[in-house]
Amino acid sequence: GAVVSQHPSWVICKSGTSVKIECRSLDFQATTMFWYRQFPKQSLMLMATSNEGSKATYEQGVEKDKFLINHASLTLSTLTVTSAHPEDSSFYICSAGQARGGSYEQYFGPGTRLTVT
């Protein structure tokens, strides 16, 4: 149980175009999902917290108009990178969690490799 999927697993796009990445919790419902970005040989940096039915909460320095997040259902959150540029090339990872035994466990998706040419 507790599987999180992402689609696509990798994508190449041209500079100036937009790309949508999907994050799904396959066997549980998640009112909250998180989006991270990871550059090569670096750690995961939280971009935003996605809340079902409400606006996402963005971390300082993350442009909300560039990284659009939509959490339309309890099993799906999407991240759209608008007007992508080469510096947006990165590994984007989502997580979803559920309360279990007094803890809140986060499960990570397999990631989406974005390359902007």
Place this chain on the structure above:
Amino acid sequence: GESVGLHLPTLSVQEGDNSIINCAYSNSASDYFIWYKQESGKGPQFIIDIRSNMDKRQGQRVTVLLNKTVKHLSLQIAATQPGDSAVYFCAESPNTGTASKLTFGTGTRLQVTL
């Protein structure tokens, strides 16, 4: 701001030996700590967690130690295997039971030699 960091960027261990990966955190209000394993090109995989009211927790071949006095967290892997080769991250959260964002450390690459 608050951060979670690691002492060693790369750790090389011979197969069969024990591995110890360390992490220092600075947020004294942290309530929940997690260790993740990340293989190349994949998302982080949960290994083990520990709450701030504990100082030790054991899993299968892994043990996490928490020293709140010096704000130090460690992951011990017994009888390290080639499949353990990966990057290991510690992560910290202010709350245990609710949806809270995680702050990740810088990561340690574990290399298992034959």
